[in-house]
Amino acid sequence: MTHADATQSHEESSGAAGALEPSPSLAERLDHLFKTDPRGPFTNDRVADALQEAGGPTASGTYLWQLRTGRRGNPTKNHLEALAKFFGVPVAYFFDDSIAEQVNTQLETLNRLKEAGVQSVALRAIGLSRESLDPVLALLDQVRRLEGLPPEPEQHQS
Template sequence: MSSSQPDDNRGDAPAARKFGERLRTLIASAYPDERKRPGYARLAKEIREKTGGTISGTYLWELATEKKSNVTLEQLDVLAQFFGVPPAYFFDDQVTETVNSQLALLTALRDAQVQGMALRAIGLSQKSLKSINEMIERVRELEGLPDEDRHQTGNRNPHQT
């Protein structure tokens, strides 16, 4: 098996687990409200409508639940196109980490309060942004939350580019 192709060995549980986890992460990011999240048949229909690619609901379920990991390159491309990620997302840990940090940011920005805070920070000086960031880090510590900034972006100051 070359490193540029996805694993198509059904017996390789770690590959199936990684692929399934990554697919479920993408589904949850695209449909954050579980009550409105489509079933696999409906999701397959949406994928076909958006990409023109063919994939069945049953096959999506098998991939997501780690029953199968033998995805074809064509199906990999269809899934990547639908979810707006590079195909390497499914088998390259570094790409997965980068994309997941971007997805986490997008998910956070869907929260109206987080969005409001971000919008209100526009125009503040670097000194003020640093102070706000330090306060947020302190509150996260008090609430026992992980340091998402370091974990997700590898950058202590998210306001730097």
């Protein structure tokens, strides 16, 4: 088999039918956090200021924009750690596909809660014992029945 044949064979075997989707880049993942964090969306300057206020490394809004758009790569370890801390994600989010998927699922859930107006109810339930949660859930079930809704909301699949 010639080199040209091997190249053609490789290209055919990695065609659209069997090709793996490329992992999102660091820039795409960072941009996703900016756009989907339930506290945001954030501007580059706002995050740069927050990093500095938290005692993190100095970063300008322009630098963050460059990272988000892929015009600049290879950020320092300190910048990645500060960005991860600001967004509440593990540093591995930027490199590990399975962790990124878990975090993105959590962000999607939080955004659904925010959109549905139930975020404040969920946040108030944090820290309650199971014994305290049971009557709260029973009350919610009763209110759903009064409004003609099923006992549990339908789960939306994305």
